[in-house]
Amino acid sequence: MFRLLFLLFSIVVIAFDDDPAQQLPAFKERTKGPIGLMTTSNGVPVPYREVSSSLNTKFLFNEYLLDSITHIIRERIPERFVHAKGAAAFGYFEVTHDITNICKAKLFSAVGKKTPIVARFSPINPERGGSDLYRDARGFAVRFYTEDGNFDMVGFNTPMFSIKDPIYFTTFTHSQKRNPATNLFDSNMLWDFVTERPESMHIFLMVFGDRGIPYAIRNLPGFNIHTYQVVNEAGEYYFVRFHFLPNSGIKHMDAEQARIISGIDSDYLIRGLYRDIAKGDFPSWSVSLQILTLEDVKNADFNVFDVTKVLPLDKYPLHPIGQMVLNKNFDNYFAEVEQLAFSPSNLVPGILGGADKIFEARRLAYREAQYYRLGVNFNKIRVNCPFMGHPLTYNRDGTAPVRDNERDIPNYYPNSFNGPIPYMDYNTTKLIDIVEDEPNNFDQARDLYQNQMSADEKERLIDNILYSLATATKFLQARAITLLSTIHPDLGSRVEQGLLSNMTENYMNLKK
Secondary structure (H helix, E strand, O other), rough: OHHHHHHHHHHHHHHHOHHHHHHHHHHHHOOOOOOOOOOOOOOOOOOHHHHHOOOOHHHOHHHHHHHHHHHEEEEOOOOOOOOOEEEEEEEEEEEOOOOOOOOOOHHHHHOOOEEEEEEEEEEOOOOOOOOOOOOOOEEEEEEEOOOOOOOOOEOOOOOOOOOOHHHHHHHHHHOEEEOOOOEEEOOOOOOHHHHHHHHHHHHHHEEEEEEEEOHHHOOEEOOOOOOOOEEEEOOOEOOOOOOOOEOOOEEOHHHHHHHHHHHHOOOOHHHHHHHHHHHOOOOOOEEEEEEEEEHHHHHOOOOOOOOOOOOOOOOEEEEEEEEEEEOOOOOOHHHHHHOOOOOOOOOOEEEEEEEEEEHHHHHHHHHHHEEEEEOOHHHHOHHHOOOOOOOOOHHHHHHHOOOOOOOOOOOOOOOOOOOOOOOOOOOOOOOOOOOOOOOHHHHHHHHHHHOOOOOHHHHHHHHHHHHHHHHHHHHHHHHHHHHHHHHHHHHHHHHHHEEEEEEEEHHHHHHE
């Protein structure tokens, strides 16, 4: 009880004595008076009589009223279907080790080079107003603003994904969201999917384990999940997986802590990241690569492009390449975070992306999502604009923003009138073609449970699985036990005994 009271007191202190809560007083202190005359969106100064009252006046002649009321009903844009709620910040990536021998991308061109970045961290399933502390995998997306355009690393806090075949992506996302009939999260949907697609159990062991709820954004690791193909100046290619390991250490929150904090502050992680940066305690990550040659790929005893699997560190050790530091908060959340439009297809010369089908499907899905949410000119929104270079396209018009709409440049290619031309890449290479077999990652899931989890971690994993599975229907519980027993007999047996214990306890409570 003392522990709970202490935790509650700590949360209240955090909630009411932090930097985000002082944003408005700080603005007032910084500006020392009104910053200027208010205007309509057309730039016309607004007279006091228009803002003081609209009673007994013809409101159609009150431009302030018309301007504000017609705008507010259009303020919301479609939220992301997944990763709707997120924390984000700006900073830089600094190269600490030379990898020009494997990759010619300019962001890695010299030790000491700094590239501006923005990073966003987001649970998959909660809506925009949901809790930061929902048990879930987390998106870990980083945009590098390079001279050759934006490179987006759109990954997760787990080193693997849930499915290997993109045809099941809609099934996966729908099953994790709300039941369309009840509008409630439904464990029957979740466990129906997991037991139908057993390859997903690898990531769900992590989600139901300690990694399901991070203690803070600064304690969140990041992985790109895909094995990327990269190329050097000579046209030689290699294969890499990115690892972002927090310098503050990987740290998690148990279910009891999360439930208590969520009841008081559903924005706990967003608030924590903002507060850390505001007080100068900048979060940072060490960035490393697992590097494979073509021979390594050919000689591997499994498909190294399988996104439901990890690349064993003992076979493919980490090679440090740099540091990522977040040192600047956003000035306006909607403009700089809600409108952030990441995409795996944002690649730069030297980085070709993944050869797997999930990566191919993500290239389409993310682009289509941004068109739907932000319009065809989403890359002209300031936070998405590749400002380190000078973008020149033959795209024109469409829904705003169009910026200068490419001014007087010809609008077709090829042309004879000095329009922009493509660059010549003399050492060209393309993504290799791979053959993907049916998913089977039980060996890695078994190793995760048997060899990588401590006794306490296993105990918490069982508790969290039971918390979710207990409300599922009986035949799904039976399927889940069969699946978990296939991964490891001890895992299946302990979940089965836990379900039986819960049934007995509920029966005894009913008799009382």
